[in-house]
Amino acid sequence: MEYKLDYKLIGERIKQQRLVMKLTQDKLSEAAGIGVQHLSKIENGKAPLSLACLVALANALKTTTDFLLMDNLEVAVPQLIGEAQSLFEDCSPAEIYIMLKTAATVKEGIRHKGMAVATTHR
Numbered sequence: 001m002e003y004k005l006d007y008k009l010i011g012e013r014i015k016q017q018r019l020v021m022k023l024t025q026d027k028l029s030e031a032a033g034i035g036v037q038h039l040s041k042i043e044n045g046k047a048p049l050s051l052a053c054l055v056a057l058a059n060a061l062k063t064t065t066d067f068l069l070m071d072n073l074e075v076a077v078p079q080l081i082g083e084a085q086s087l088f089e090d091c092s093p094a095e096i097y098i099m100l101k102t103a104a105t106v107k108e109g110i111r112h113k114g115m116a117v118a119t120t121h122r
Helices: 007-020 027-030 037-041 049-058 064-071 075-087 095-114
Strands: none
Touching: 007 027, 007 037, 027 037, 027 049, 027 075, 049 075, 075 095
């Protein structure tokens, strides 16, 4: 069974993180050791990338390959829920309440104000 990666979603995540870090394509491509044109094609989902290139981009973006691949991973949601749960482990009830209210506001903004940057393919 062959699994096809959605390179468009990977490219969107790379671009999203690049913009968060306020990097130009020139700076990111230099840091990752790839050509600017190749990076542009990757960000637009028009070129596949090797594992070595993915790792180089993740390192240059100071993120993980999991983050860049998350829209292609079936285990992403349960893993993310587990990570969110671990954030609450050492919190007081008041802190948990504030965090939940904040998360609800962010969720509403993402869903109703068109702030989502990447969509899942499922």
